[in-house]
Amino acid sequence: TAPTRVLAVDLGATSVRVASVDLDDDVPRVEIVHRWAHGPVEHRDGTLRWDWEGVMAAVERGLDEALAAGPAASIGVDGWGVDYALLDRDGALVAPPFSHRDARTAGWREVAERLGPAALYERTGIQLMPINTLFQLAAHDRDELARAERLMLLPDLVVHRLTGRDAAEWSNASTTALVDRASGSWSTELLEQVGVAPRLLPPIDTAGRRAGTWRGVPVHTVGSHDTASAFVAVPGVPGPGTAIISSGTWVLVGAERDAPVITPDARERNFSNEGGALGGTRLLKNVMGFWMLEQCRAAWGDPPREELLAAAAGAELVPTVDATDERFLAPADMDAEVRAAAGLGQEAGRGEVVRCVLASIAAATARVAGELGTTTGARVEDVLVVGGGVRTDLMNGLFAEHTGLPITVGSAEATALGNALVQGIALGRFEDLTAARRWTASAGRPVPWAAV
């Protein structure tokens, strides 16, 4: 049989990657063929948006380079969640897509009050956060909306550009807070309540289907939400007491369940029920992630990360802050914001600030892991960690210390790997998700407590 080499396009909020994965290898290896660092950019109107032409150029360049190196059996696309683009009648962008960190959503709580937070949760099962597509659309420029004929989530837009497919993949659609969880369709009522014509939304489809071809290579839908893809590629087969952490720009802390957990308790704890790449639910909460560290670095003129982490490893015990607080979403000066929240004065060094950031992330993660147990009735007994953050031993060790649980870390490129695995299932390389995870389990390594 032909080798099953697949290509994973993985849009991260700080870098766009095109990866190659040989699914016939003995152990999972993700080769990054092309990487393009980027971030939200200030638009001429002062808003925070994405350089979409830059993103597409990086995707096509990466795919070109990957195909120049050898044939591929399939391509899949995943990316960060909740952000969308508006297309006009010619299929062109009405304007560059907004970043979820743009400040236009500042009034989101009033929107939530108007829609009724309890009703909203019962309908969508999604945690209340300013970044939700629902709140972004409620605050979207009305002239831009008036010119729109289509609304596409960003990974779907890449697939659309590659193949012409006009659809929204389920895992990402489910996180928008615009989907009626019971019916699995867009909520016409919610769309109308935030002033969006329901006809702008494409039909919802699922992962593991053929979407079309690009340069003769089949393109398959995958868990288009990067977090859905990351959860696919955990190093092991999770049991009922397994918590999963996707450690990256955000730190997503959750557990898999067959069905959504939409209860008053889950609502009070602000848990999201996101759709799994291959069905089921990720019961999860967002914790601020490495974005906090990267924004501190930016405020300090980009000193080397390793230096900061070494200083943090040797830092004194520091107070922690609430790493789920939206004040850390996009402050003008992250260093000042962290110091103010923690009560750290100017005499505190950068190492202490970084230690505070990482310890706060770990503390919030441990809290969420505890709440997961209470909400589901199944105590969390072990933790699987994936994502770019696993490269930071200090963070892994802090997770172990704060949760007090056995921790196994897996792939730093789990988003791309999960993307590749779902392609592998579509191609018949793996029988199902469990078979695919048995393969990724071989790459897991335990985290010693002593790492801290």
Ligand code: LFR
């Ligand atoms: C992770 C992620 C999260 C989502 C946030 C915003 O990259 O997709 O799941 O809540 O980014 O897009």
